[in-house]
Amino acid sequence: MAENKKVSSVVIRRLPRYYRYLGDLLSAGTKRISSKELSELMNVTASQIRQDFNCFGGFGQQGYGYNVEYLYNEISDLLGIRKGRTMVIVGTGNLGMSIAGYANFKKRGFSIIGLFDHNPQLYGKEINGVKIQPVTDLESFLTSHNVDIAVLTMPKESVREVLPIIKGRVKGIWNFSHTEIPQDSALSVENVHLSDSLMTLSCKIARNELKNK
């Protein structure tokens, strides 16, 4: 098992992309792939691939390349998704609904088991077999169910109210609420700021504009 090996946080950030590409290769029936072939496919250097895979014991065989299924399973273990993760979504506006409706999460081991909102008009509405409940029922739901991840897709202002309910009852927060939640040893956090990615794009464009002047 790869789980007890040390992998740097830089490599961890790259794992999901490897996971996606290896999953596609596996679905296409590819058994083995060389670092060179994978590097062309993914547009990264072969030496980075070799270094990254060495980190968690994915050693290719000279002339044979990597065993795709083995690597895929090792990375699944590192990502902690082979055993599956349960999630609740708090805030069922457009963004929450878009996450709730994304079929690929289930395929990757993430099950949405609860949906919560403040809007009474939404209570009882069903998405993929899960009913929207009032946020006031969140605490009892988290107590009676085993929930790994809370997805926060509500406005910034509501986070202060919901955070004390969530803390100690989930293992991680996937936070889209335009505020930064600090993580600690008991609670993992991914703060997503979509606008950061848009600003990075704008920066790339500005640099291209300068170059092509």
Add this chain to the structure above:
Amino acid sequence: MAENKKVSSVVIRRLPRYYRYLGDLLSAGTKRISSKELSELMNVTASQIRQDFNCFGGFGQQGYGYNVEYLYNEISDLLGIRKGRTMVIVGTGNLGMSIAGYANFKKRGFSIIGLFDHNPQLYGKEINGVKIQPVTDLESFLTSHNVDIAVLTMPKESVREVLPIIKGRVKGIWNFSHTEIPQDSALSVENVHLSDSLMTLSCKIARNELKNK
């Protein structure tokens, strides 16, 4: 002007976060801040802040700290958002609607001037004063309007059809379509894979689970 200074792509990735924090400080009326104060606020080291700001000529004065407004404007220039960017959204499902409805983009200089979808039931529907149009009208719209960025929030399968229409008519693509669009010198691309961030969160949780065993 900061635009012609060389800033590494690692620093570029960090600029949007600085921009957010400096914007908040500016709104709060803060005139000057030391790297130490900013480092505590942002939870990064003061030396990283000093290094990053030095990259684009944001030199703090010993004992006085940084001029917040000056830094904010320098970073705005680097991000290419002071002059404003125009965008169209192609795909007005839940994710597209959530982006179309996000008020902060406008505040940061990004104006959504066109919305496009394949679903005839949505044609004419208005979001923040912009009407949804058929995708078949996209080409003529891009020809008659100055559009900087195309936001792709449609399914993977539709990208093949839309990409040739977009290429050469916009400067950048903000891509949410679960496929990777390669960038070149004429077209900047940000490929967003929300599930990568979810998998990274799962990985952090797995490592905490191991530590706390």
